[in-house]
Amino acid sequence: MTPQELKSILSSGLLSFPVTDFDAAGNFNAESYARRLEWLAPYGASALFAAGGTGEFFSLDIHEYPQIIKTAVDTCAGSVPILAGVGGPTRQAIHMAQEAERLGAKGLLILPHYLTEASQEGVAAHVEAICKSVKIGVVVYNRNVCRLTPSLLEQLAERCPNLIGYKDGLGDIELMVSVRRRLGERFTYLGGLPTAEVFAAAYKALGVPVYSSAVFNFIPRTAMEFYKAIAADDHVTVGKIIDDFFLPLLEIRNRRAGYAVSMVKAGAKIVGHDAGPVRAPLTDLLPDEYERLAALIRKLGPQ
8 A cells, every 4th residue: 555545545534543452461462452453343444543542552562562563454454454653762663663564554653752852853853764764654643742833744745755644633723724724635634632523523624524533442333423424514413422422421531641541441341342451651440430431331322
């Protein structure tokens, strides 16, 4: 798959980040992960991102990373393209990028480099080095310490033909509009704020009709229904699902830092697809929070 073919795929349809399965001891569980992907793939997501933020990339071991990508690629071969998350120090990210390409990933998502602040030029050099280390398509994720300006993104687009996408996790509307207007059709644009459905209608109005859904991990039928309602400008359906499910979900998510991932793993367990516990530094939902989430999911009906 060429970068331009990947760009076309990412430009329409729902995207998602599968959680990473761990056993009771916190080790990667390849068999459970494969079963999860086999369950999710037929629901119709355009692409799945292995080892992404919802997949707890930030807590993965460099040695288990290839197992995760290989399991995802092998399981989803012929059904849905897999993009791999890469990040951290530049040399580590390059190593991961090349491993993901070798194992058959169709593209990469560059996650923030974490911890240390850096100049815009330094972050751009980091992104450029990763792009130039592979031939597959690359999406950059503007979030946290990665906050590339429209000018630098334009320069990166000129120097890196395989940089084909921009994912926004900042929620800075002025910046998003500036990027979209300056780069035009050079990129595909993805909404990437936590619980992206809440922002989906607003981002569509900005020219960003595609987003990544974390709740697809446990309510895939509803996630697809919501995406189709957004695409069709079905404001009644969108409003009802936001009122009945997403706003109460936010009340749970906002109780503790890191719950954007923890509640997804809890949801997967509730619907019978247990992915094991989250790894430290994240913490699992408390029992009463788990029950509140279960009650919300039951109201949606079978998935």
